[in-house]
Amino acid sequence: MGGLKKHRFSPLWSGAAAGLANGLFGAGGGMLLLPLLSRTTELKQHELFACSVCIILPLSLVSAGVYSLRGGSFLPDAVPYLIGGAVGGAIAGLTLKKLPTKWLHRALGVFILWGGFRLLTL
Numbered sequence: 001m002g003g004l005k006k007h008r009f010s011p012l013w014s015g016a017a018a019g020l021a022n023g024l025f026g027a028g029g030g031m032l033l034l035p036l037l038s039r040t041t042e043l044k045q046h047e048l049f050a051c052s053v054c055i056i057l058p059l060s061l062v063s064a065g066v067y068s069l070r071g072g073s074f075l076p077d078a079v080p081y082l083i084g085g086a087v088g089g090a091i092a093g094l095t096l097k098k099l100p101t102k103w104l105h106r107a108l109g110v111f112i113l114w115g116g117f118r119l120l121t122l
Helices: 010-024 030-041 047-070 074-099 101-120
Strands: none
Touching: 010 030, 010 047, 030 047, 030 101, 047 074, 047 101
């Protein structure tokens, strides 16, 4: 496991940026975290992806809690996605180390481009 490196982006500010993106957009926190973690830690590529997921879960829970406390109601609509997401997450966790880093980067790039295109065409 890698430790922290000295960098102008501290873990606190990196986490704050990821939390802000995650809370505002419901996504994007992990996309911010990957480059920030690579600059601020000595983690290997596969560890970066796993660490990002571990950080996003609590950030998402905080955002969902605040949204819920402010009167939002989303849980009934979310349950079917949670079940499928748990299955997909388990499969990803089991296969992450087997996938070449190059393909992880490409897949993430495709998802980012696809998501950006969809947002621009709304």
